[in-house]
Amino acid sequence: MEKKARNNIKASRSLIKNGFYDSSVSRAYYAVYLAAWHYLKAMNIHPPQKAPKGGYYWPHHKLPEILCDEYGCIGPEQxxxxxxxxxxxxxxxxxxxxxEKEEAQNSLSIASNFIAFLLDKRGKVE
Structure with a gap:
C-alpha cells in the first residue's frame, strides 16, 4: 500500500499541473487512504469490512473516525x-x-502532510 500511496500523491501533483483538478483531488484522497491502510497494517491493525467479492477494506466514510477516535493515530483537527x-x-x-484549482491545491497540501506523517513518520498534519 505504501508504494500505491506514494504513486497516487505523485499522480495528484501531475494532474494539478495539467488542469485535471477533479482527478487530482481523487488521487490525493486515495494517497491518504492507502497511507492510512499501510500505517494501520504496520501496527497489526487490519480492516474489518469484507468486500462482497472477497478481500477486506476500510470503509471510506468511517476512516477519519477510525484513525482519530478508535486508534488515536490522529487528532480531531487532522x-x-x-x-x-x-x-x-x-x-x-x-x-x-x-x-476548483484552489481546492485541488489545498487537497494536495493536506494529503502531502498526511503522507509525511503516516509514511515518513515526520511532522504533523497541518
Whole structure:
C-alpha cells in the first residue's frame, strides 16, 4: 500500500499541473487512504469490512473516525482535514460541480502532510 500511496500523491501533483483538478483531488484522497491502510497494517491493525467479492477494506466514510477516535493515530483537527478531502473526493467523482484549482491545491497540501506523517513518520498534519 505504501508504494500505491506514494504513486497516487505523485499522480495528484501531475494532474494539478495539467488542469485535471477533479482527478487530482481523487488521487490525493486515495494517497491518504492507502497511507492510512499501510500505517494501520504496520501496527497489526487490519480492516474489518469484507468486500462482497472477497478481500477486506476500510470503509471510506468511517476512516477519519477510525484513525482519530478508535486508534488515536490522529487528532480531531487532522480528522477534520481528512473529512474535507474525503468530501472533495466525493464531489470530484460524483457531483456535477467541478473542483476548483484552489481546492485541488489545498487537497494536495493536506494529503502531502498526511503522507509525511503516516509514511515518513515526520511532522504533523497541518
Amino acid at each position: 480528522m477534520e482535514k481528512l473529512e474535507v478531502i474525503y468530501s472533495r473526493r466525493i464531489k470530484a467523482d460524483y457531483a456535477i460541480d467541478n473542483i
